[in-house]
Amino acid sequence: MKIEYLKSTIVKKAFVNAANKLDENKETVNSLNVFPVPDGDTGTNMSLTMQSAVKHIRNNSNDSIESIASAASSGSLMGARGNSGVILSQLLRGFSKGLQGKEVIDVETLANSFKLASETAYKAVMKPIEGTILTVAREVAEKAQELVGTEDDIQSFLEKVIEQGEDALRRTPDMLDVLKQAGVVDAGGKGLIYILKGGLEAITGKEIVISDEDFKKEEIKIHQKATEDGEIKFGYCTEFIINKTEYQPEEFRNYISKYGDSMLVVGSEGVIKVHIHTNNPGEVLEEALKIGELIDIKIDNMRFQHRNQHIEDNDLTQLDKKDNKKYSFITISMGKGIENVFKDLNADFIISGGQTMNPSTEDILSAIDKVTGENIIILPNNSNIILAANQAKELSERNIEVLSTKTIPQGISALLAFDEELELEDNLENMKDAITNIITGQITYAVRDTSINNKEIKKDDIIGITNGDIKAVGSSINEVTLELLKESVDEDNDIITLFYGEDVEEKDANELAEKLQEEFEDLDVETIYGGQPLYYYLISIE
Incomplete structure (x- = not known):
């Protein structure tokens, strides 16, 4: 059946399903890391960025097309993680511009939105590189423009647009030698294809159901109950999805009950979503592997989080009592020892993150709100966090400088070169010089x-x-x-x-x-x- 127009209800489903499609395939995207090191995180970053967009859509009471698109744009902007997430947020920002004032969406509207998405993303990157997600987005937009006037069926239109995107993706190794050497296509471009396919599947009635709001609400209640006494019996909050299984949720719930408490086990159509508090997450995962493949695994140490939350609350209380000062430093790092080094060098706020765990734009904005300096200097200490730091700078009204430190040693060297008595420009110059002297x-x-x-x-x-x-x-x-x-x-x-x-x-x-x-x-x-x-x-x- 021909689909000439999309109404707001379908548009909302398309965004949600696009996020779910990407989340389902994020490990495939992660595996396309150019270097064979254990920190491929493009898929994770893009997925978390999309999930933030969906969260804003669901929290938005206005279900008009323009409002849904604006919520997706603002949500992705705040939730953007890593360079791929920031570029994705700019694609969604441009795409939403094309939907302003629209009560329904037709092929021409989609084509214009794809064009604005590509243009906005290219403008956001100082030195655009072909053979990346930008190339895939541009060729998608060009194909969409080409089809205007010759194609009025949205399903057929999107199928042809996605086909062009996949062709562009296949050619990315010919544009970037590092991709050809590694034998992979561009990870960000692959993620974008999953997003487009997820949106199309929702439009044609093939939605992916891997989570629901009731599950999340119950999960929040469980965590509140588990920590209200200050004593945690089972220390690891373990979540995962069992995919392609013939088992029923009730069967698996009964089977793992001996491993912990605070269980939520729900599912439909061969997919089971699991939440359990346990002291042996590995044993639970082994049982799950017996009945299907695992995706979206997440394990949190609740005892560690509980202790650190009390420490953080106390630190913030003390911070509020401090007088405003001339400089504040925000750094990003992973590892307790490295955090201690930054603390010894008078970093005011340390965001836990780095390889495989890039903080979002919102995380960085939150840190900005918690420091008191007249001048705030952010040290990303990772090349994949610099764009998010700059995006936070643009969204904040504070006086912020992002020093483009790409490694932990560079960040430490920069702080060692800082002199409280010098003016901002002199300090920045000295810190930049220090970075260049570090290997x-x-x-x-x-x-x-x-x-x-x-x-x-x-x-x-x-x-x-x-x-x-x-x-x-x-x-x-x-x-x-x-x-x-x-x-x-x-x-x-x-x-x-x-x-x-x-x-x-x-x-x-x-x-x-x-x-x-x-x-x-x-x-x-x-x-x-x-x-x-x-x-x-x-x-x-x-």
């Missing part, structure tokens, strides 16, 4: 087989990265670290600092430092507990 090394492991820069990498290999280039590959953490440093250290360097991660013992870090001191006898070698996940060592060379 950052990272030691982690490969999550897949690949070939990059003539280096053959196998899954689980140890890899050493310096300033974005893979310098060393091997089977030993210590040997790869030594090889990386031999490639990176020069006669101008004086200090090597090893920030060892949560998977490294202190004695092992000290033994490595001794070996490095023998190799680089003219340099000082230091070890500091970082506690960061995923990366065995973060290395500062200065």
Whole structure:
């Protein structure tokens, strides 16, 4: 049946289903990371950005098309995470402009909205790069414009538009050599295709049902009850979805009841959504794997969160009592040790985040509201957080500077160069100079087989990265670290600092430092507990 117009009820379903489609496939998008390191987060960032858009849509009492689109735009703007999430929020912002004043949507309206989406996103990026989500969005818009006047069936129109987008996605490796070397297509572009397909499926009546509002409301009640006494019997809040299963929710609920309490188990059409508080999340997940595949796994340590909430509340109370001061610093980092380093360097607010967990624009705005400085300097410490930090800066009325630190060592170096007595411009200049004098090394492991820069990498290999280039590959953490440093250290360097991660013992870090001191006898070698996940060592060379 031909679909010539879309009304507001279908538009709302299209946004929700687009978010669900992406969420269902976010791990596929994550796996398209160019480097084979365990921090692919494009799919997660885009999914969380879309979920924020949907949250705003659901909380909006006005169900007009214009209001739905505006809610999607503002929600994605506030919830944007990572560069891909920020670009997605700009796509939705432009798309919503095309729906202003519309009571129904036809092909021409959609085509104009796609065009505005692409234009808005391109303008938001200082140096647009082809072979990315921007290319896919542009070719989708161009195809949409081409179809105006020749196509009046929205289903057929969207199918042809998506086909063009998929063709553009297939060609992204021909536009970006790093994609071709890694053997992947652009992750952001892939995420956009899932969003478009999800919207189309809702329009044709093929909605994905993986969550509902009643589940969320009951979940909130459970958490309130679990923490009201200040004592938590089962410490890990474990959530996941069992996909493609023939089991009924009641069967699985009975089966896992022995592992914990506060259970919610709901489902329909081969999908079961599970929430349980347990002390053994791994055992619960193993039981779930027996009956289907798992998606959207989330495990939170409630005891840790409960303790930190009390600490944060106390800290904020003290913060409110402080007089306004000239400077405040907001930094982003992961790992208790690294957080302590930033605290020692007088950072006012530390947002927990980084690789695999990029804070949203709203998270950064919230931090801005909690510091008192006349001048606020944000240190993202990750290239994938800089756009969100700049977006927060634009939305705030405070005097904010975003220093484009791309690594933890750069952020630490910038703070060490700060002088309270200097004026803002002088401080920024000194901090930027300090950043340029830092070489950052990272030691982690490969999550897949690949070939990059003539280096053959196998899954689980140890890899050493310096300033974005893979310098060393091997089977030993210590040997790869030594090889990386031999490639990176020069006669101008004086200090090597090893920030060892949560998977490294202190004695092992000290033994490595001794070996490095023998190799680089003219340099000082230091070890500091970082506690960061995923990366065995973060290395500062200065």
